[in-house]
Amino acid sequence: MAAEEKEKKDFVRTVEGRTTFLVPQSSLTERVPPKTPAFFNPAARLNRDLSVLAYRAFAPSLTRKTFADSFTGIGARALRVAVEVPEIEKVYGNDINPVAIEAARKAAKINSVDSKCHFSIDEVCKFLLHGDSEGERFGIVDLDPFGTPAKHIDCVLRAVLDGGLVSITATDTAVLCGVYPEVCLRRYYGRPLNNSYGNETAIRLLLSLIALTASRLELSIRPLFVHAAMHYLRIYASVSVSSSEANDVYASIGYVMHCLQCGHRFKTEEYNNAKKCELCGSVMRTGGQLWTGPFHDREFVKKMMLEQSPDRQSKKVLDAAAEEESGIPYYFRADEISAKLRTNPHSVQNIIERLQSAGFVASKTVLNPSAFKTDARIDQILEALK
Amino acid sequence: MAAEEKEKKDFVRTVEGRTTFLVPQSSLTERVPPKTPAFFNPAARLNRDLSVLAYRAFAPSLTRKTFADSFTGIGARALRVAVEVPEIEKVYGNDINPVAIEAARKAAKINSVDSKCHFSIDEVCKFLLHGDSEGERFGIVDLDPFGTPAKHIDCVLRAVLDGGLVSITATDTAVLCGVYPEVCLRRYYGRPLNNSYGNETAIRLLLSLIALTASRLELSIRPLFVHAAMHYLRIYASVSVSSSEANDVYASIGYVMHCLQCGHRFKTEEYNNAKKCELCGSVMRTGGQLWTGPFHDREFVKKMMLEQSPDRQSKKVLDAAAEEESGIPYYFRADEISAKLRTNPHSVQNIIERLQSAGFVASKTVLNPSAFKTDARIDQILEALK
Numbered sequence: 001m002a003a004e005e006k007e008k009k010d011f012v013r014t015v016e017g018r019t020t021f022l023v024p025q026s027s028l029t030e031r032v033p034p035k036t037p038a039f040f041n042p043a044a045r046l047n048r049d050l051s052v053l054a055y056r057a058f059a060p061s062l063t064r065k066t067f068a069d070s071f072t073g074i075g076a077r078a079l080r081v082a083v084e085v086p087e088i089e090k091v092y093g094n095d096i097n098p099v100a101i102e103a104a105r106k107a108a109k110i111n112s113v114d115s116k117c118h119f120s121i122d123e124v125c126k127f128l129l130h131g132d133s134e135g136e137r138f139g140i141v142d143l144d145p146f147g148t149p150a151k152h153i154d155c156v157l158r159a160v161l162d163g164g165l166v167s168i169t170a171t172d173t174a175v176l177c178g179v180y181p182e183v184c185l186r187r188y189y190g191r192p193l194n195n196s197y198g199n200e201t202a203i204r205l206l207l208s209l210i211a212l213t214a215s216r217l218e219l220s221i222r223p224l225f226v227h228a229a230m231h232y233l234r235i236y237a238s239v240s241v242s243s244s245e246a247n248d249v250y251a252s253i254g255y256v257m258h259c260l261q262c263g264h265r266f267k268t269e270e271y272n273n274a275k276k277c278e279l280c281g282s283v284m285r286t287g288g289q290l291w292t293g294p295f296h297d298r299e300f301v302k303k304m305m306l307e308q309s310p311d312r313q314s315k316k317v318l319d320a321a322a323e324e325e326s327g328i329p330y331y332f333r334a335d336e337i338s339a340k341l342r343t344n345p346h347s348v349q350n351i352i353e354r355l356q357s358a359g360f361v362a363s364k365t366v367l368n369p370s371a372f373k374t375d376a377r378i379d380q381i382l383e384a385l386k
Numbered sequence: 387m388a389a390e391e392k393e394k395k396d397f398v399r400t401v402e403g404r405t406t407f408l409v410p411q412s413s414l415t416e417r418v419p420p421k422t423p424a425f426f427n428p429a430a431r432l433n434r435d436l437s438v439l440a441y442r443a444f445a446p447s448l449t450r451k452t453f454a455d456s457f458t459g460i461g462a463r464a465l466r467v468a469v470e471v472p473e474i475e476k477v478y479g480n481d482i483n484p485v486a487i488e489a490a491r492k493a494a495k496i497n498s499v500d501s502k503c504h505f506s507i508d509e510v511c512k513f514l515l516h517g518d519s520e521g522e523r524f525g526i527v528d529l530d531p532f533g534t535p536a537k538h539i540d541c542v543l544r545a546v547l548d549g550g551l552v553s554i555t556a557t558d559t560a561v562l563c564g565v566y567p568e569v570c571l572r573r574y575y576g577r578p579l580n581n582s583y584g585n586e587t588a589i590r591l592l593l594s595l596i597a598l599t600a601s602r603l604e605l606s607i608r609p610l611f612v613h614a615a616m617h618y619l620r621i622y623a624s625v626s627v628s629s630s631e632a633n634d635v636y637a638s639i640g641y642v643m644h645c646l647q648c649g650h651r652f653k654t655e656e657y658n659n660a661k662k663c664e665l666c667g668s669v670m671r672t673g674g675q676l677w678t679g680p681f682h683d684r685e686f687v688k689k690m691m692l693e694q695s696p697d698r699q700s701k702k703v704l705d706a707a708a709e710e711e712s713g714i715p716y717y718f719r720a721d722e723i724s725a726k727l728r729t730n731p732h733s734v735q736n737i738i739e740r741l742q743s744a745g746f747v748a749s750k751t752v753l754n755p756s757a758f759k760t761d762a763r764i765d766q767i768l769e770a771l772k
Contacts (some may be wrong), residue, residue, distance in 0.1 A: 125544065129512050150602050154540040158511065182633050186601040189575070215572040216536050247568050271657050 010037065011103055013110070016045055016076070017052060019083040020110050022103040023074055038100035039073045039146075047144075047234060048077055049314050050304075051167060052084045054225060054236050055140055057303035058165045059087035062139040066132045068159060069093040070124045070143045070152070075104025075117075077142060082113035092138065094120045094127035124152055128159035137161045144169040149206075150187040153213045162241040165224075168210065169234045176202035176233065193258055193287035197265075197331045200367050201256060203233045204329055207291035210237065211249050220245035223295040225304065227317050227366050235295070252293035256329050257284045263340070263378045265330045267292050279379055294326040296366075320364040324373065328361075331371040332381065340382055348372050351385060358384040396423065397460075397489055399496070402431055403438060405469040406496050407462055408489040424486035425459045425532075433530075433620060434463055435700050436690075437553060438470045440611060440622050441526055443689035444551045445473035448525040452518045454545060455479040456510045456529045456538070461490025461503075463528060468499035478524065480506045480513035510538055514545035523547045530555040535592070536573040539599045548627040551610075554596065555620045562588035562619065579644050579673035583651075583717045586753050587642060589619045590715055593677035596623065597635050606631035609681040611690065612712075613703050613752045621681070638679035642715050643670045649726070649764045651716045653678050665765055680712040682752075706750040710759065714747075717757040718767065726768060734758050737771065744770040 011022045027033040027040040059065060065088050069078040072093030082091045091113070095101050101119045108114040120127055124145075131137055141160045143149050149156075149168050156166050170176060175183045178194025178201075185191060188205040189212065192198065203226050214221045221237040228234065257275055258265045261282035275284045301321045304310075310318060338345045346354075348364060352372050355362035360376040374381065397408045413419040413426040445451060451474050455464040458479030468477045477499070481487050487505045494500040506513055510531075517523055527546045529535050535542075535554050542552050556562060561569045564580025564587075571577060574591040575598065578584065589612050600607045607623040614620070643661055644651045647668035661670045687707045690696075696704060724731040732740075734750060738758050741748035746762040760767065 123515075126515050129509075129515055151604070182636075186598070186632055186635055189598065189602075212572070212575065216575075218537070246572055249572050250568070270659060273656060 014042075017049065017080055017084050019080045020107060021074060021076055021079060022107045022110070035146075036099075038097055038103055040076060044076075044232075046229065046313050046317070047169070047232065048080055049311065050227060050234075050317065051077060051142070052080055053304040053307045053310060053314065053318075054167065055081055055085045055088065055165075056307040057300060058140065058224075058238075059085060061163065062161070062165075063163060064132070064136060064139045064161055065089045066138045067091045067140045068128065068132075068138040068142065070128060070141065070156070071095060071145050072104060072119065073097070073100050075100075075107055075119065077144065078104065078117065078119075079107055079111055079113065082108065082117050083111050088116075088140070090116055090118065090132060092118045092120070092127075092132060094122055094124065096121065096123065125155040128152075128155045131159070138164065140165045140167070142167045146171065148172040148175065148187055150209060153210055154217065157210070157214050157217055157219055157239060160239050163238070165236060165238055166210070166221075167234065167236045168206070169232050170202075170206050171232045173199070173202060173231060173233065176205055190289045191286055193256065193285060195258055195260065195285075196333050196336050197368070197371070199228050199233065200330055200365070201287040201290060203228060203235065203295065203367065204256075204290035204292070205288070206233055207235055207237070207295060208253055208289055210235070211252065211291060214239065215246040215249035218243040218246050220249065222297070223291070223293070224297045224300040225321060226295045227321070252291055253289050254292040254329075255286050255288035256290065256292075257286055258330070259284050263332075263336065265378070267329050279377070290329065292327075292329045296321045296324055296326040298322060316369070317366050320366040320369070323363045324365050325361055325363040325375075328373045328375060331365045331368060331373045332378070333368065333371045335370065337381060337385065341385060346385060351381075354384055355381065360384070400428075402462070403435065403466055403470050405466045406493060407460060407465060408493045408496070409460055421532075422485075424483055424489055426462060430462075430618075432615065432699050432703070433555070433618065434466055435697065436611075436613060436620075436703065437463055437528070438466055439690040439693045439696060439700065439704075440553065441467055441471045441474065441551075442693040443686060444526065444610075444622075444624075445471060447549065448547070448551075449549060450518070450522060450525045450547055451475045452524045453477045453526045454514065454518075454524040454528065456514060456527065456542070457481060457531050458490060458505070459483070459486050461486075461493055461505065463530065464490065464503065464505075465493055465497060465499065468494065468503050469497050474526070475502060476518060477503045478506070478513075478518060479503065480508055480510065482507060482509065511541040514538075514541045517545065524550065526551045526553070528553045532557065534558040534561065534573055536595060539596055540603070543596070543600050543603055543605055543625060546625050549624070551622060551624055552596070552607075553620065553622045554592070555618050556588075556592050557618045559585070559588060559617060559619065562591055576675045577672055579642065579671060581644055581646065581671075582719050582722050583754070583757070585614050585619065586716055586751070587673040587676060589614060589621065589681065589753065590642075590676035590678070591674070592619055593621055593623070593681060594639055594675055596621070597638065597677060600625065601632040601635035604629040604632050606635065608683070609677070609679070610683045610686040611707060612681045613707070638677055639675050640678040640715075641672050641674035642676065642678075643672060644716070645670050649718075649722065651764070653715050665763070676715065678713075678715045682707045682710055682712040684708060702755070703752050706752040706755070709749045710751050711747055711749040711761075714759045714761060717751045717754060717759045718764070719754065719757045721756065723767060723771065727771060729771075732771060737767075740770055741767065746770070
């Protein structure tokens with residue numbers, strides 16, 4: 001009991017957005033936030049800030065205004081939704097750690113949102129399948145696990161309403177970016193590319209798994225917004241019940257071919273592991289199967305931008321998303337191009353303007369502030385910047 | 387109430403194996419058994435007979451001797467297990483139809499197995515995740531749905547013990563055998579072959595989906611026995627918790643290439659949709675991705691044969707399984723060969739003997755009594771039989 005008392009004392013109040021959390025002292029001081037007594041990652045603030053904007057933008061279209069936080073920990077995301085997304089009427093947070101749930105319940109009282117918050121201690125799929133207090137599916141379902149979300153994708157999709165939203169984080173970025181390709185293949189059913197745009201391939205592998213799982217359940221997904229940081233990838237997608245749309249899933253699934261020799265890259269519908277590069281003749285690498293369709297919905301991103309005034313970090317991400325040519329499933333890094341040109345680095349903005357005036361499509365990307373997207377081939381890019 | 391009373395009166399006793407069922411009169415008289423008042427298919431007797439043999443063969447190795455029947459209907463399979471697989475200590479049967487469950491409960495009393503039978507009315511994934519009366523996973527989990535099992539594979543795998551057994555039926559044979567290839571691709575993540583051995587490709591597509599879903603959940607499967615009839619395919623596989631074995635899943639996943647022109651077929655690890663036939667130069671069809679490993683475990687099949695004395699139909703299936711070269715992922719039909727030879731039909735037994743004496747591997751297959759498996763190419767088969 002003495003240890004438990006001590007544990008309780010070790011929780012401190014901290015404020016994020018307009019919400020107060022009760023977090024373990026150690027999570028604010030240690031470099032890697034520990035799992036005991038409860039997990040809280042202060043560095044995931046941008047992740048939660050963007051969630052609040054996304055859920056505010058999405059909530060008006062929901063038929064049931066409920067939110068489920070599958071791995072809620074000390075309730076950080078659930079509490080922010082309860083406080084900062086007023087349109088959501090009921091918030092359900094779940095975790096296997098009772099100490100974390102106790103902190104979440106106390107913090108709900110502190111924020112005066114305890115009447116709309118329901119916290120539970122259960123295995124995540126059981127929680128998700130149980131549904132809301134009427135046993136119905138949830139309007140919005142979030143999944144933000146330690147490591148891979150691959151194991152729980154079907155439970156998340158089973159738990160969300162027709163016309164609802166799922167938001168899913170992956171933190172197994174080493175796997176998704178190509179360090180353990182065989183693990184990637186069995187978790188995400190696609191091959192990663194361990195190259196200069198590995199995180200874009202990664203996010204598209206995650207989207208592909210979600211889309212293919214959905215189609216097996218006679219559902220279809222539509223990605224609305226994605227972003228990434230060093231240690232995580234995150235997607236937002238709406239979900240509809242439609243076996244005819246499910247049948248079309250492969251229209252958005254394909255491959256990215258990449259030449260490690262000359263940097264040529266393109267998207268293709270067909271897998272071909274012996275493909276030679278049309279520019280330099282080297283054997284190309286294959287990424288995928290992966291999601292090749294757009295991953296931002298510009299209207300949705302604009303709605304997010306209108307919700308509250310986003311802080312500087314969120315604004316930077318949303319500005320890039322609003323502009324991004326997200327139907328191009330790869331990007332080019334400015335330093336990669338400069339190295340090939342043997343020139344001083346061009347700024348991303350400068351590259352984009354020069355490509356556009358040469359008649360190409362070009363944009364920023366949320367996945368890397370030092371990179372750009374274009375429909376120009378690498379030889380055409382080098383030519384335009386000479 | 388009058389209608390309900392009538393419904394109850396319409397249930398009649400019928401005996402299968404050593405077990406008495408209460409079945410709707412209409413299911414014994416109508417050509418297609420109706421879903422109301424409850425579903426029961428008398429024609430699935432062979433399916434249930436073989437289940438009893440398989441569960442008796444598997445039960446001794448179980449650490450928890452429990453059985454879950456996900457779509458139990460009037461309890462047919464659950465009751466036969468309760469009566470005829472004495473090693474199983476608890477039987478859990480679930481259905482969404484309360485009329486069916488009432489018939490199952492009454493029949494459990496009639497068979498004096500009501501103390502070991504637990505019947506419930508719930509959505510199938512909720513039932514499966516709930517576990518046994520201690521909330522633990524089940525030793526054996528059966529899934530025998532109307533139509534495709536694809537939607538529920540994740541739930542079945544989550545519900546079974548480490549070292550347990552899953553048995554799964556698919557009745558969407560039109561999809562799996564190639565009538566609706568785009569539906570097959572989204573349900574089973576592989577392309578069907580609408581040809582003379584379509585049901586073998588079908589069963590391997592089902593096995594592949596199960597294996598790939600398992601590997602995502604850090605599980606591995608080992609097929610023990612499969613069989614097929616006109617309207618269904620059925621597999622038995624043991625399940626183990628092992629992320630290292632899960633990583634190896636693609637060692638048993640590949641493709642079958644088939645030439646519609648000359649009948650040449652072979653298995654390959656790589657997808658190649660432009661492959662030309664080495665015998666006649668035509669473009670080949672691709673089946674898969676699909677399970678290319680063995681699908682019978684001979685030791686297990688022999689154990690099944692030692693359980694009770696199987697009736698004639700079951701014995702025929704088991705004899706073929708015990709002999710089958712199930713690592714060859716396709717078969718040849720005797721009539722297909724005779725047509726090419728322009729001769730009177732050879733018997734399967736005769737073909738097998740002639741191929742074996744020519745030095746080839748050759749066997750029967752459970753998937754078609756008029757067909758054989760061999761490692762000989764089609765030109766070598768024709769040569770050997772000339």
